[in-house]
Amino acid sequence: MTSSGTNRGGPPNSLPTIQAPWPAAWELLLPAAAAPARARGRTLQTALREAVRSGRLAPGTRLPSSRDLAGDLGVSRGLVTEAYEQLTAEGYLRSDRGAGTWVGEAVRAVGPRARDRAPRRAGVLADFVAGTPDLSLFPRSAWSAAHRGVLAELPHQALGYPDPRGLPRLRTALAELLVRRRGVVADPERVIVVSGVAQAMTLLGFVLHARGTPGVGVENPGSPEHGSLFASAGIGAVALPLDGEGLAMAELRASGVRAVVTTPAHQFPTGIAYSARRRAELLDWARSVDGLLIEDDYDGEFRYDRAPVGALQGLDPEHVAYTGSVSKSLAPGLRLGWLLVPASHVEEVVERKRTMDLGNPVLDQALLARFVERGDYDRQLRRCRRAYRERRDVLVAALEEHFPGARVSGIAAGLHVVAALPGRYGPQDRFLARAAAAGVTVRPTAHYGETAVDGVRLVLGYAHLPPARIRDGVRLMADAVRDQGARREPSAP
Known part of the structure; x- marks a missing residue:
């Protein structure tokens, strides 16, 4: 894209002028050029707003002239001029006659949300947090x-x-x-x-x-x-x-x-x-x-x-x-x-x-x-009950296999169980850290207000997990405990 250069002095009482990062920001404006003619102006304005809000165009950045931007995008100069005027009126841009157009300093860039910023870790296999049904069963x-x-x-x-x-x-x-x-x-x-x-x-x-x-x-x-x-x-x-x-x-x-x-x-x-x-x-x-x-x-x-x-x-x-x-x-x-x-x-x-x-x-x-x-609601309840009963049975069996001596308390009901693991798997904080490192999310009973107790007491939600993932999640927790123990005590048999 054609660059209009920098204005070393910048607009009066403004932030220092920054050379526009057009190779990156240009991508955000491409949809405007490809949009239908009647929507092109609105699309360009939206793209410019997002570029400013996201920080791709920082305060003090000088924009290309309307002629240069129109030529690079293949749109009319009037469409770009209208977009500049609209965003200037809204406070996103600043303009001084004969001196150019800049990104205004009133805008504070909104960073990406934490969940957008941090990619999912490879290996996160099971989330045992209680409270969620299996949404794939929705009829x-x-x-x-x-x-x-x-x-x-x-x-x-x-x-x-x-x-x-x-x-x-x-x-x-x-x-x-x-x-x-x-x-x-x-x-x-x-x-x-x-x-x-x-x-x-x-x-x-x-x-x-x-x-x-x-x-x-x-x-x-x-x-x-x-x-x-x-x-x-x-x-x-x-x-x-x-x-x-x-x-x-x-x-x-x-x-x-x-x-x-x-x-x-x-x-x-x-x-x-x-x-x-x-x-x-x-x-x-x-x-x-x-x-x-x-x-x-x-x-x-x-x-x-x-x-x-x-x-x-x-x-x-x-x-x-x-x-x-x-x-x-x-x-x-x-x-x-x-x-x-x-x-x-x-x-x-x-x-x-x-x-x-x-x-x-x-x-x-x-x-x-x-x-x-x-009668559809009754049928849905029967369907869910069958699925959740099977998953509870799978979870209990997996705990018995991988955590010998584990004790599941509470009635056979609902969408979660409470599991108490033998003391050798503690202390609880270290167990939770190992589970997280293995890609398994789990909460202790203390999260819900239970007074701290010896050993490891977990609230394990299972309804939203398919049986295979339940088995793998429990196995991952057990493997993490064994691996840490082996590294801590290399001479143990």
């Missing part, structure tokens, strides 16, 4: 058919502003589903469609804050998200310990809280199911303080050794708010979930939902309703 064909059906049958007036509670059709379908599968007491008028469990927690947080509730109890160890969601609503989180049956009742009573989050069907991350006695004690506590139990049924459908235990909410719907979503059964990106609240909370929660987002998208709600009504 694309059935979902697409449901989408076509909804578009064909949905009346025009249904596309107006929705009821903030949710589409009546979906609330009815969800109520029937949850009664049948989770044993809840579900009046459609108390079902509120939400954008996942995160929004359900936030809505409840706002309502509790408005009622003067100072703090909400959360399980420890537990999901780190619960505390941050309530904090966003202005409520503090009170960490409450667990015992072998669930939340420790003595600490709960002593805490002074009147609302607490629980995961009774499959506690996260320990994997225990609350005992029948502890469920009854929690309900007694809630009645005695006129409190609220918030039941997060995040993966209650996935039990592999027996039928899932019914929801706590079914025992006392006036003291339990129940929430769940399709994030584990379909995909978290759908942002669809449900919240069932006691009668005393309905209107306040609905009003908060209305002011927060005016309700969930109508098409998405109608689509899920049809999916549930036609």
Whole structure:
């Protein structure tokens, strides 16, 4: 490309003039020359903006004259002049009559995001971080058919502003589903469609804050998200310990809280199911303080050794708010979930939902309703349960093979296990470093709030990994431990 040289003095009160790095920057402008005539000007402006934002054209860089740039790109001079004038008006460029055009100093280049900057390391084979389902199991064909059906049958007036509670059709379908599968007491008028469990927690947080509730109890160890969601609503989180049956009742009573989050069907991350006695004690506590139990049924459908235990909410719907979503059964990106609240909370929660987002998208709600009504959701649950049960079995077998003496705790359920490795594989920090060096990502129970313990205790998510990768990931961890041990003790047999 033709260079216009440098202006040694530069524009008045400007940064030092820099010779334009045209061989590199020119590539960014090539799409403008190849774009259709009607889009050429817009494409050139976009390309110039990106060159400035990315730092390819640094502040103080002098640009070619409009005549030179037009000649090199094979476009009209007027198109380049218009682009220069537009970007000068926006602050990207500076121009002085008769002195040339420069990149302005108002722009600060935005560097690439860390994940763009750092290439993936060769050899990263397995990510055992818990919480993600297998997105390849998403039922694309059935979902697409449901989408076509909804578009064909949905009346025009249904596309107006929705009821903030949710589409009546979906609330009815969800109520029937949850009664049948989770044993809840579900009046459609108390079902509120939400954008996942995160929004359900936030809505409840706002309502509790408005009622003067100072703090909400959360399980420890537990999901780190619960505390941050309530904090966003202005409520503090009170960490409450667990015992072998669930939340420790003595600490709960002593805490002074009147609302607490629980995961009774499959506690996260320990994997225990609350005992029948502890469920009854929690309900007694809630009645005695006129409190609220918030039941997060995040993966209650996935039990592999027996039928899932019914929801706590079914025992006392006036003291339990129940929430769940399709994030584990379909995909978290759908942002669809449900919240069932006691009668005393309905209107306040609905009003908060209305002011927060005016309700969930109508098409998405109608689509899920049809999916549930036609039995597609039940089929999807069966498909996922088969796949996840197989992967759990593969993970347990791989741990037994490669880490003799490893102990897997918790019920056979959900999308993760807790594995305690014998002390010889510790200390834990060194084990985690070796696993990372071997290309395996894994989190310890301490990440979720568990008090530090001797040995190595890991939370291993498996649902998103195919069986072969699960085996290879466990083998890689074991090989890393053996290799490090061999280098540390070369004389060992």
